[in-house]
Amino acid sequence: MEFSVNHPILFVLVGIIIAAVIGQSAFFMIRAFRRAKKINMDPAVLKKTVLSSIVFTIAPAIAILVGVITLSKSLGIAIPWLRLSIIGSLTYESTAAGTAVAALGEGRSLGATITDASEFVTVLWVMSCGIIIGLILIPLITKKIQSGMIKIERKDKKWSEILNTAMFLGMISAFLGFVFCDVSLIFQGDTSGLVPVCVMFTSAVIMAVLGIISKKTQARWVTDYALPISLVLGMASAIPFTNWLG
């Protein structure tokens, strides 16, 4: 069969995998809803969870779509569509594809379309192998990890809650630190490293203001959608900050 990065057969194969992944999500969601009904959880809370999850997802999903468009220049549409719908992440897929294409030869980059089937398959293998560890380990160790957490909770409930909070704060601290990773460029006269810092503070201020409004007005919807609102406005603030700082 003659190779093309946008060959229809690739879309068929990718469609099958994505359908299976949606099937898994739908299966777990339906079971969770049934169980929630059985233990008499408030339907309003469940409805709110669904709505706020949809709203929260829109902006990051569009950013992921931008990743699909970026990678499509080199890999066609089907493969970025698959790769960014499953397993990896925006940063991983771009890095892995870039590394794989660069390994194909000197001067190769993601800017040019791959026309050789062997090179295309090479890139696919690199992208798959680099991230497959999660799929291997999750079925094997999730139960053990969760049981460990439940044991800790049974032993000391308060410590278990603190432990959970500490883990999240530890994670968030790494990402907040990352926001500052290019700040030192300022010593070379380049102020572009301040853009992410300004965006982060803008998002934080909007979130804090929305929190105050919600408290003062008792408007529940403000609390429910505060995070997506601060996310979108924070991302939008990158436009003037980039124009200003470079």
Add this chain to the structure above:
Amino acid sequence: MEENNVITEVHEGQAEYLESVHKYGRIWGLALFVIIGIFPLVVGLIFDATPVWGPLFKGILGVLPLYWAVGIIEIFTYVPMLGAGASYLSFVTGNISNLKLPCALDSMAKANVKPTSEEGELISTISIAVSSITTTFIIILGVIMINFLTPVLNNPVLTPCFSQLLPALFGGLAVVFVSKNVKLAIPPIVLMMILFIFVPALNAGTVGIMVPVGVLFTLGLARILYKKGLI
């Protein structure tokens, strides 16, 4: 199977439900591992193409050590925060730190539940499932309309927005979680800021490696503060 014994049932049938989550999580996980794993092989067979071995090994060496390390770290860090069902879904659908985990944590915080409770397990699972399905549909829509969307999303005026997803996301999240735990939050944030500013090797590619550093530091600090009765 001794893990089952640790569950203290708050609701009738809780242990059975959780056990079924693990059972189906393993079945789906292994099935999807096979489907996703053989995809490059199937593509190679269809186009009668074998990988170019030299670049293949070079490429794998370039990504595997770092991303397998990050992957293993993510499992131990994120599974306790997500709960069982959500973990089985998240590690298949990906984009965990930049979308799924914040989405689930936000949902659990609004519902006022913890991931170790059954309510938390259910809210987290529903949130991640909804987020995964929504993401998949947005990407499908985007792929269908790619010719129309490409000039819009690649517009130089808009591109800074998409490259600043993480700062915008964690800025908002920080206010929610840091404000509730100031004593515990400030030291790791200051430590990470200093490290990221002054260690040039730390960047977007290595942030995953720094997550366990932040987590271990915060856990140690939490233990000390807890023992001293300060939190």
